[in-house]
Amino acid sequence: MxxxxxxxxxxxxxxxxRKIGSTRWLExxxxxxxxxxxxxxxxRSRAAYKLxxxxxxxxxxxxxxxxxxxxxxxxxxxxxVRKFIPRxxxxxIDLLPVDPIDGVTIFEMDFMDDKAPDMLLEALGCAxxxxxxxxxxxxxGHQQTDHLRTMGLVEAGAWFAIENLEKGxxxxxxxxxxxxxxxxxxxxxxxxxx
Numbered sequence: 360m361x362x363x364x365x366x367x368x369x370x371x372x373x374x375x376x377r378k379i380g381s382t383r384w385l386e387x388x389x390x391x392x393x394x395x396x397x398x399x400x401x402x403r404s405r406a407a408y409k410l411x412x413x414x415x416x417x418x419x420x421x422x423x424x425x426x427x428x429x430x431x432x433x434x435x436x437x438x439x440v441r442k443f444i445p446r447x448x449x450x451x452i453d454l455l456p457v458d459p460i461d462g463v464t465i466f467e468m469d470f471m472d473d474k475a476p477d478m479l480l481e482a483l484g485c486a487x488x489x490x491x492x493x494x495x496x497x498x499x500g501h502q503q504t505d506h507l508r509t510m511g512l513v514e515a516g517a518w519f520a521i522e523n524l525e526k527g528x529x530x531x532x533x534x535x536x537x538x539x540x541x542x543x544x545x546x547x548x549x550x551x552x553x
Contacts, residue, residue, distance in 0.1 A: 430494030492516030
């Protein structure tokens with residue numbers, strides 16, 4: 360990696376052993392101001408700012424008492440929740456290992472495992488009033504396939520929220536480029552007021 364002078368774009372010097380897509384991702388990370396700001400503010404990822412922006416607009420984080428974070432790795436969203444509501448119960452799940460976060464119960468397992476939903480609810484001890492989903496499928500490089508696989512996870516998260524959220528609760532999910540498909544949007548409109 361080249362360090363570059365401030366203000367100059369940093370480039371990955373060697374791509375030995377890396378796929379082209381990985382090299383591009385690394386270059387984007389090196390040059391993303393939100394990545395740098397997250398590091399400076401102590402957040403584990405730039406995703407923390409997405410959640411903060413959503414909360415500023417819709418005011419749902421600071422009201423939460425019980426939170427499930429689906430696709431928690433690396434933990435940026437859970438950090439935001441803990442910062443603003445330190446007494447909230449927070450449980451998260453991800454296939455990837457996640458460094459501990461004070462006050463957060465973390466399961467390293469597949470959310471699609473039949474046991475996962477019950478484990479999350481049991482660890483939380485009550486119905487969640489906020490379900491966050493930042494789940495995304497590992498990419499295979501085929502845009503349509505990657506989108507469909509990730510949308511399947513979003514839909515699974517939506518069903519978890521529909522079946523388990525406290526009345527009046529909130530479901531937040533990341534949807535990648537390609538947007539929500541019409542079936543998912545229809546499902547959400549049937550079960551959520553806004």
